[in-house]
Amino acid sequence: MKKKDIIVQKYGGTSVATTKRIKEVAERVIYTKKAGNDVVVVVSAPGDTTDELIALAKKITDNPIERELDMLLATGEQQSIALLAIAINALGYKAISFTGSQVGIITDKIHTKARIIKIDGKKIEKALKLGKIVIVAGFQGMNTKEDITTLGRGGSDLTAVALAAELKAKICELYKDVEGIYTTNPNIVPKARKLPKISYDEMLEMASLGAQVVNGRSIEFAKKYNVPIYVRSSFNEKTGTLITGEEKNMMEKLLISGVTLDKDEAKLTILGVPDTPGVAAKVFRSIADRHVNVDMIIQDVSEKGITNISCTVDKVDLKKTLIALGRIKSEIGATGIIADENIAKVSVIGVGMLSHPGVAASMFEILAEKKINIEMISTSEIKISCIIEKKDAEKAVQAIHRKFNLDKQKGSKL
């Protein structure tokens, strides 16, 4: 017998927020099964469950111990998988659910933002062979001490992509409350256009810059193992966006694929540090030791051997970062530390952007025209980001989107 294609489907929290929606997901899963595929489903915690559980823990203490927070949070997805399995079985199809621990999703020991080390697909393959639909709890795994861990923001997408890689799935479908990837946020720019296809690299920049449809870690993983991702709506049958390897033909036509906005970062500036070797290393080692990811880093031009170092971090990590920096402040001879949560990051993304040097200039021009001050700039091969004041965020996105003609079907031109 020919081996069936495996399709991994992931449904987010809004898709399983009520029993009615869970039944709808069950029908969609069965539809895919009936089409002749083996189906593995990954689900998030229902609705706002995760936030509610965090709020409960915070009612006990401001700093809940992270091992136990993971133990608490993991119950959300466990409820979803059980309810979905109940719904599918009630419709006459065999489904079996597994927690992250049960299915052998092994992670490192960093609670609340663990990284997947390996997945043992045997249990899933065995169940698929028996004709069962397999349902796996997203967002969670266990470390080698058998403690439950959680994967952090976007963790359920990551679970789905990692399973798809391990099981050599034909495709990883991510069902979202949006219809796909847009050139920018349609709430800010009503003319934003849905992209039929986008490369991993472009998507990586989109994701890490706050497009927030698919988390960056999931895209990295998909790129590494070449897992095609199809992002689509869980509420209608419209076509979505395929995220896949670059195809020259398509990609070269597109200069800019999107404009993104991120309001979840905070800016930190360490003032008056000596411009000597090792200072930056000390600063960012001290932050890394607290498992905080730094996004942008800027070091000012040194004056009289003294300089300022600025960086951005996730707002939720600001407190931790300030504590880390506070500890090393006198050691590195800094004169002060400033934190600013009142910022936004606006970025343009596009493969091959660097072969068109005018992109950066166009972006800065349009911001200047709108009298929006640029506080920090950072560039990569396929994106340009500017930190601006939060109050200007939406105005900047709208202006840049229009400037690059992103509402036109054929892609942008300079």
Added chain:
Amino acid sequence: MKKKDIIVQKYGGTSVATTKRIKEVAERVIYTKKAGNDVVVVVSAPGDTTDELIALAKKITDNPIERELDMLLATGEQQSIALLAIAINALGYKAISFTGSQVGIITDKIHTKARIIKIDGKKIEKALKLGKIVIVAGFQGMNTKEDITTLGRGGSDLTAVALAAELKAKICELYKDVEGIYTTNPNIVPKARKLPKISYDEMLEMASLGAQVVNGRSIEFAKKYNVPIYVRSSFNEKTGTLITGEEKNMMEKLLISGVTLDKDEAKLTILGVPDTPGVAAKVFRSIADRHVNVDMIIQDVSEKGITNISCTVDKVDLKKTLIALGRIKSEIGATGIIADENIAKVSVIGVGMLSHPGVAASMFEILAEKKINIEMISTSEIKISCIIEKKDAEKAVQAIHRKFNLDKQKGSKL
């Protein structure tokens, strides 16, 4: 270093229903730890969580598949253990939580009412040695296929007693929303008296007959492994009731230790079956195959080779039992099956009752005097139970309690 005494404490759902109460439990646990003991804590799901989760599953289907129902229900206790561990750690003491699966509570495969086969205490002992307070999810375990199972009604008490047996704990303290074991339900008889001490056997009859403070399976387990149980209130410091082996001196003085009432049973009567060998076996095998426990069984005196068989089962199992009996009805030649949910069981319990033959007579007399009809009778060495109409239940308990002078401090006399 002398090995410390291990104390197992179990807190029920009302004790962990709010974060405020969880903090109170944390303080009580720490108090016991500070007194120089090793402490293992078992907790139930918060408040009505279990019922709410069942209701959620029932919104999807009337008959949720039981493996997945267990997966769902197990999240309740998992939330409690995490929150309690967070609370204890926040107070500066080290606590670590484990699910039933993590701690090696191995059960049979019967979902929703699994039996404990063995417990691997190593993980707990290791954590205790490190000075940690160990918190274990009650009510749950896993079968040898690594599926999560739940232990059924009173399962958290059972977890506590089983852990106390495995760890050779000094005592197993069950914190309840009552202060101890009473001669009968104080809501029905205000003069009901709290017993300072009661034997496993008496308690077994009390429990199985609906005193409902401690589940019968837990007492059986405690008796088998000689685990002393101390039942007390989680809301005050008053003395409770010690459940332990029989001590002749104390026990001989007491004739009747309590009157119990159970309104959770239903009566079934199988009409017109031939009085031939094997019929009763077929009836009760068919019920047992559905994992339904039968309580009382009565076979009428046979007339012309035809008889009626009556039995009582838990109301929740009535539907399953009727399906089982329906299937074998024609095979055994029964003419009909009657179910009656409108019954109550009232019982008197006391060690050494059988050496006082007057107990049964007294009980029947007082019921007759109150014009209460007896539908079924069953007796054991230490109890006498009567099935009566539900409307007479409270009246019967009050009359019997008074008849046996149970409100007097010195125990009852005939």
